[in-house]
Amino acid sequence: MSKALLVIDVQNEYFTGKLPIFNRDASLKNILRAIEYANATGIKVILIKHVIPNPEATVFAVHSYGAEIKQEIADQPHNLVIEKHLPGSFTGTPLEEWLRSNQIDTLTICGYMTHLCCDTTSRQAVHLGFKVEFLSDATGTLDLSNKAGSVDAKTLHETVLVVQAARFADVLTTAAWCQL
Secondary structure, rough: OEEEEEOOOOEEEHHHOOOOOHHHHHHHHHHHHHHHHHHHHOEEEEEEEEOOOOOOOOEEEEEOOOOOOOOHHHOOOEEEEEEEEOOOOOOOOOHHHHHHHHHOEEEEEEEEOHHHHHHHHHHHHHHHOOOEEEEEEEOOOOOOOOOOOOOOOHHHHHHHHHHHHHHHHHEEOOHHHHHO
């Protein structure tokens, strides 16, 4: 079994922009711990960056500070940076080709947001035949409200973790993952 750690969308927008993650300090600490463990054990580290190609976009606008990978993450050793324009890390990117060419069969997901890009990427990975691990305390989300209703971040995060564990991923804490 060969693994890769996908560090999804750990970008400034979630720390200083319009999309504040509810558990960002704790989750960032665990993301950094996961990267350190991956690098120490030979697990490939892939940083994924969400960018909206329109420079007028209100979030993740191309070439904006908000779209940049958080410096503490960017400074960590990594094997690849993937830029994406949609929630799924596989859509319109070279991710699958790179994983297959490196004989990766298991993906570990951390980053933001639990309910959107992390969840979508996990589901895509399962459909492509990869095994998925989802780090419960190295992912995060925010309060969500739209015309369908509203949900607080903690409930949304926990709900996605339950759904992931039901079919798509082995949901683990960072500490448990580092013991595998």
